[in-house]
Amino acid sequence: MKLLKLILASLIAATVFGGASSYAAETISEMRNADILTQDAAPRISKVVNSDERQVRNYPEQPPLIPHKIDGYQIDKRLNKCMTCHSRTAVEQSQAPMISVTHFMNREGQFLASVSPRRFFCTQCHVTQTEAKPPMENTFVDVDDVLDGKTDK
Amino acid sequence: MFSAIKRFWQVIRKPSVHYSLGFLTLGGFVAGIIFWGGFNTALEVSNTEEFCIGCHEMENTVYQELKTTIHYTNRSGVRATCPDCHVPHNWTSKVARKIQASKEVYGKIFGTISTPEKFEDKRLELASHEWARFKANDSLECRNCHSEESMDFTRQSIRASEQHSKYLVSGEKTCIDCHKGIAHKLPDLSLLKAAK
Numbered sequence: 001m002k003l004l005k006l007i008l009a010s011l012i013a014a015t016v017f018g019g020a021s022s023y024a025a026e027t028i029s030e031m032r033n034a035d036i037l038t039q040d041a042a043p044r045i046s047k048v049v050n051s052d053e054r055q056v057r058n059y060p061e062q063p064p065l066i067p068h069k070i071d072g073y074q075i076d077k078r079l080n081k082c083m084t085c086h087s088r089t090a091v092e093q094s095q096a097p098m099i100s101v102t103h104f105m106n107r108e109g110q111f112l113a114s115v116s117p118r119r120f121f122c123t124q125c126h127v128t129q130t131e132a133k134p135p136m137e138n139t140f141v142d143v144d145d146v147l148d149g150k151t152d153k
Numbered sequence: 154m155f156s157a158i159k160r161f162w163q164v165i166r167k168p169s170v171h172y173s174l175g176f177l178t179l180g181g182f183v184a185g186i187i188f189w190g191g192f193n194t195a196l197e198v199s200n201t202e203e204f205c206i207g208c209h210e211m212e213n214t215v216y217q218e219l220k221t222t223i224h225y226t227n228r229s230g231v232r233a234t235c236p237d238c239h240v241p242h243n244w245t246s247k248v249a250r251k252i253q254a255s256k257e258v259y260g261k262i263f264g265t266i267s268t269p270e271k272f273e274d275k276r277l278e279l280a281s282h283e284w285a286r287f288k289a290n291d292s293l294e295c296r297n298c299h300s301e302e303s304m305d306f307t308r309q310s311i312r313a314s315e316q317h318s319k320y321l322v323s324g325e326k327t328c329i330d331c332h333k334g335i336a337h338k339l340p341d342l343s344l345l346k347a348a349k
Contacts, residue, residue, distance in 0.1 A: 050310050051311075052310055052311035052312050068310065068312055069310075071223070072221065072222055072223070074334060074338055074339055076338075077341075078338070078339065078340055078341040079334070079338075079339045079340070079341060079342060081334070081339075093316075093320075094316075095315065
């Protein structure tokens with residue numbers, strides 16, 4: 001009986017620890033070059049794209065990417081810096097695209113006179129891009145390609 | 154009371170018996186230098202950032218905000234301090250600004266801007282003074298560091314170069330018209346329009 005227990009315990013130990021060590025030997029992930037116990041060197045902070053050129057929207061409902069830097073732009077209870085260029089009255093000088101009419105709608109679909117509270121915090125939906133290289137390939141397929149029958153990249 | 158003033162006047166008017174004219178002139182000259190120097194030294198001391206954020210109610214508000222901006226840290230390591238933007242370089246305007254700043258110190262002592270909340274309430278008014286000053290002197294303090302002539306528009310972003318070449322070069326607008334809030338958080342500007 002005792003012997004049986006001992007054999008059983010060592011069997012369990014062998015599977016658990018043996019398994020773990022073979023697991024650690026594999027590369028954990030394709031995004032990290034180091035194994036799990038070493039600290040990766042942090043990559044350099046990439047520059048924000050500031051090309052001022054509109055970028056492609058991957059689907060019609062996508063909030064467009066911000067093509068300029070927004071360092072230090074204040075968005076709080078007192079002021080929305082974005083609206084100093086993107087509001088209806090500001091676009092003549094700034095030559096920026098006006099916030100579209102969806103931004104004036106409340107959730108009942110009513111148009112308000114100014115930007116709706118639920119669209120006030122622009123960076124909730126709109127983001128800048130950086131020059132960082134993506135560590136993983138993106139397998140997103142554009143809907144136009146899907147229409148042409150292509151379903152993978 | 155009147156006779157006392159009269160006596161004082163007589164003493165002042167009487168020619169000196171004990172000191173020579175030369176001594177008095179020279180003495181006056183030296184005393185003048187000392188006072189002038191002392192005044193200007195005091196002016197210099199009060200022209201440092203430590204003074205601004207030590208004495209004003211500024212350290213917890215505007216200074217903290219400045220710290221997050223490009224005028225505090227940037228890749229070139231050139232910094233703008235409070236007096237760079239807030240104290241005019243020519244002497245008369247400098248003294249005039251100091252008198253105005255004394256009002257802000259007075260405001261601190263007597264409690265109109267003694268807490269961050271009270272400061273927040275006053276911010277629109279204080280900011281408006283600064284905007285008016287920048288507007289009146291064509292953003293002179295900005296131009297002490299940023300010269301329009303030395304700006305290479307081809308090296309600026311498209312947004313910047315388009316605005317600068319259209320409105321700045323023509324003289325239609327000055328820096329502060331477009332760059333409000335470059336160093337601090339802005340107050341609610343819609344209140345400004347409402348007040349007009």
